[in-house]
């Protein structure tokens with residue numbers, strides 16, 4: 029054996045387990061011998077004692093913009109906190125960025141992701157610059173880190189496809205340069221008709237180049253923004269079920285309930301993958317509401333209840349749209365628990381699915397993902413007993429393992445508190461299953 033992780037708690041399994049790794053894959057799962065039974069123990073060059081902590085498949089971020097990370101404050105801050113000022117600031121910053129600066133910023137963010145246990149990332153890349161240096165920087169980064177992190181790149185027309193002459197062609201050039209996924213932004217086109225064309229063009233390119241689709245769709249409070257239905261129609265018409273992601277769809281929050289009911293049935297038929305982005309959409313949407321102020325979010329609970337796959341994205345790290353973020357999918361899940369009304373005892377494990385397996389499915393990576401014999405030895409040893417503690421504490425990743433190699437390790441803070449004359453250690457941890 030190359031590696032054994034002992035005393036691991038696994039989701040959905042009783043007791044503790046040893047994970048045996050050979051040649052980069054999980055070779056065996058055996059119950060840990062914590063009860064003194066005498067069975068021959070496998071031995072390995074590299075042994076990790078998980079100490080009863082949760083060992084999870086790595087986190088997956090299905091939605092981020094790696095070409096914009098760390099730009100808030102580069103020249104200007106987003107002082108109003110609005111989407112419009114974010115777009116304006118990005119529009120000026122991107123004109124002075126160099127390929128090297130984009131690359132280094134993105135590399136720094138990927139390093140943060142690895143430290144926080146995320147080993148699969150889907151990033152959008154702005155394709156509206158004639159130089160396409162953003163595409164060059166991120167495709168190079170994807171290739172440079174591929175031994176540790178899987179990155180998918182979405183050709184994303186930030187300023188629209190039909191708002192100016194070269195954008196449609198730049199999208200296609202980006203795909204030829206190696207983008208993996210076709211994007212779109214129908215609600216940013218000048219007219220509703222152009223929005224429909226935006227979606228149709230993305231699907232045409234996806235068919236032509238054999239790509240997946242992931243469109244920024246209906247990211248507005250406008251209840252008349254209904255481009256996700258066009259996405260579903262194109263998906264069904266072209267037989268692309270399961271290969272298409274609708275990101276954001278915040279307008280769905282404001283749809284009439286009867287329309288939303290009909291729509292969700294169609295999304296289920298299209299096997300549409302939905303990504304919700306709690307950090308950005310909790311602060312950017314419905315700014316014109318005054319009070320009461322609606323939540324700017326898609327209908328995650330209703331979608332899941334009717335069998336539509338929903339994932340959580342991180343979207344931003346200190347960029348022109350959002351000033352916070354540390355590449356932590358657990359932090360995103362924690363926020364969405366509040367914002368999406370997911371605090372029920374049985375809903376919290378669903379949040380964990382939304383940053384792991386659900387997102388792996390959206391990336392079409394489900395077959396090589398998970399803790400199981402024969403799967404790649406990719407996993408995270410969390411400083412938490414279960415998903416309740418992991419999300420509550422936004423736990424550290426004690427070990428992050430990729431293909432049987434430790435790619436990150438952490439030593440969580442030690443706190444010693446003296447109270448009533450006695451010193452004791454404080455970890456904030458609870459027992460198993462939220463008790």
Ligand SMILES: [Zn+2]
Pocket residue numbers: 091092093152244275343
């Ligand atoms: Zn986005």
